[in-house]
Amino acid sequence: MARISGKLGEVTVAAAEVTGIKSWSVDQKVEALDSSGFDSDGVKAFIAGCSEWSGSFEGNKNGVPLTIGSEIALVLKESQTANQQFNGQAIITGLSVKTDIAGLVTYSYTFQGTGTLTIATA
Amino acid sequence: MSLAGIRDAIKVALENISGVTAYDTVPESLPSSGFPAAIVVPARGTYHQTFDGQIGHQMEIVLLVGQVPGLSRAAQEALDLYMAESGDVSVVAAVEAATLTTHADDIQVTGYRDYGIMEFNGQSYMGVKFDVTVWT
Numbered sequence: 084m085a086r087i088s089g090k091l092g093e094v095t096v097a098a099a100e101v102t103g104i105k106s107w108s109v110d111q112k113v114e115a116l117d118s119s120g121f122d123s124d125g126v127k128a129f130i131a132g133c134s135e136w137s138g139s140f141e142g143n144k145n146g147v148p149l150t151i152g153s154e155i156a157l158v159l160k161e162s163q164t165a166n167q168q169f170n171g172q173a174i175i176t177g178l179s180v181k182t183d184i185a186g187l188v189t190y191s192y193t194f195q196g197t198g199t200l201t202i203a204t205a
Numbered sequence: 206m207s208l209a210g211i212r213d214a215i216k217v218a219l220e221n222i223s224g225v226t227a228y229d230t231v232p233e234s235l236p237s238s239g240f241p242a243a244i245v246v247p248a249r250g251t252y253h254q255t256f257d258g259q260i261g262h263q264m265e266i267v268l269l270v271g272q273v274p275g276l277s278r279a280a281q282e283a284l285d286l287y288m289a290e291s292g293d294v295s296v297v298a299a300v301e302a303a304t305l306t307t308h309a310d311d312i313q314v315t316g317y318r319d320y321g322i323m324e325f326n327g328q329s330y331m332g333v334k335f336d337v338t339v340w341t
Contacts, residue, residue, distance in 0.1 A: 090253040091256070092256045100256075105256060105259075136227075142255050143255060159257075185313070
């Protein structure tokens with residue numbers, strides 16, 4: 084067990100690094116299905132339903148932006164260690180561009196995972 | 206991509222301003238015939254701005270137009286022209302047009318400060334400092 088710095092993180096799309104990126108996040112969630120019945124003695128009960136994952140990544144513009152609506156092989160690396168990464172197929176669902184007179188042009192992407200998310204194992 | 210390359214690129218850009226003697230490092234002394242003098246000084250830097258290793262540099266350009274005493278109002282008016290956003294002797298225009306090649310992605314003069322009398326090597330000069338941001 085060890086803490087790690089995010090400074091060597093990375094985002095790749097179709098095995099190519101998206102350069103200029105400085106942060107990413109991924110959120111996993113699962114539906115909680117209400118399974119309460121008369122036999123629940125007045126206390127709600129739930130069972131797990133379908134899970135899904137989505138997230139975002141953002142950073143400085145460095146080339147043309149990714150195309151929204153496309154399904155991509157996405158790898159979100161916590162570090163350059165092989166098993167410190169999350170990967171799966173995802174659809175780029177959004178692109179936000181910010182241009183500021185006092186800074187660099189930035190791109191922010193959102194994505195929706197489709198299928199299984201393979202999570203970090205170390 | 207190097208700090209030395211960035212300093213040199215800014216120096217070359219400043220030398221495009223007629224009459225300016227530019228230095229990419231702080232000189233040991235300033236010859237009396239070498240004014241206006243512009244000195245490029247790294248001030249601060251930020252590592253790991255992005256995952257692929259971008260660095261942000263905050264640079265200072267110290268512009269000295271002449272030694273004190275002996276300054277005329279004309280010298281101060283000349284300094285105003287160096288501080289303008291545009292024009293033949295604009296520091297902003299010259300530096301933002303710097304040829305950065307592979308050393309940096311972009312450069313911006315964000316402001317000026319400390320207009321007035323400043324000390325260098327035991328002497329008093331009239332000058333101003335420019336803040337410059339460089340993204341690599």
